[in-house]
Amino acid sequence: MRTPTSDIKTGLKKGSWSREEDQMLISYISRYGIWNWSQMPRFAGLSRSGKSCRLRWMNYLKPNIKRGNFSKEEEDIIFHSHLLLGNRWAAIASRLPGRTDNEIKNHWHAHLKKRLTDHNMVPKTTNQNDKRTSMTFKPDNVEEILQQPANHNYDISESCLTFEDDIFSSSSSTTTSIEHHQIDNRADYFDLGSPGTVDDLQYFWQQLCPFENLELENNHLDMLSNPIFQDSFDDPNSPCSFYISDYDIIQGF
Template sequence: MRTPNSDMDTGLRKGKWSHEEDQMLIAYISRYGIWNWSQMPRFAGLSRSGKSCRLRWMNYLKPNIKRGNFSNEEDEIILHSHSVLGNKWSAIASKLPGRTDSEVKNYWHAHLKKRVSRYNKNPETHEQNGESEFGCNNMDEMEQPVNHLNKVLESCLTYEDDSFPSSTSTITSKDQEVDFRYDYYDTSSPGTIDDLQSFWQQLSPFENLELGNTHLNMFSNDFF
């Protein structure tokens, strides 16, 4: 929070909003609506910039703003969306009713970014009781699925026949079920987080996907 003060050049107030200012803004918008942010503060009797008013309204005063902790579901949506969209906070927030881009951005920097970078930089440090937090017993086993996921995805998108050898698993979406076959241990080079992001990008056409494979579940539920 910034301390209330004034901009010497413009005479406009800056810093934390008082309850009175909030009430003035709410009262004005309730009565006249939003017509021009830069002109509105003057008519509303506020010594604030239009930008400041807009920000205060959009992020805190607007009806239906959701406050409080983010749910696990919201966490997953943010992490998944961020892997696909990058720092497009507005686009990510649009997937979370009641959450603002600012709130999502802050939450990402305060909580979620660490979870991803922690694994990116030093996955070994997450091993506990001889097993990583991702459910794998060693790094090879943990990294290979990332690379493997793309193969799985590719197979389920392009093959529905018996052309794939070896093990069989099932991938289902809300409107279809596709059998696919793969050979997990054929995957030779370890994957990276970029591979994982690529996986989610390719997966996006399948909404509400349920994956009948432990490694896929590992990434969708535990890693994120």
């Protein structure tokens, strides 16, 4: 909370907003709507910059803003969206109705970021041209998984595996490489080096799935139909990566 001050050059007030200022902004916007942030403060009788007004409205005063603690479901969405999108807070916020980008960013730095360092995971690039896809696998039968051997029963000891095209149903003559990063014995991260479709992914999954005796198909289909990730599949030529983890259940987040 910043102490209210007045900018000597502009005469505009800075720092935390008073209840009275909030009320002035709310009543102006509810009466006249948002038409021009830089002009509005003057008409609303506020000694604030348009930028300050916009921020206050967007992050605090706007109707339907959800406040309070983040639910586990919301945290999961943030965490996995961050794997997919990187620090694109506005994009992540669009997946969480009622939460602002600022709030999500704060929550990430305060609570969620350490999940990455705990797992030696490297955050995704913020390069917007990078269209890789991330997904989460959450097996239903936790107890059985916990009894699985530490190392999965498929051989992915090489850091980079190359599969011939017959592994991929729709790859014609190209070789598809799959880069595998084992985070530890219960989490894996895969990058598909060349474009793959959902069908490719599904087929690949069936070939390599470590939990094939655990009704994986249902889980897999759930995962692919999860609306959080639907938009990632719009482009059939988009390179994919995916992330397999049962940390969520094991560690309770």
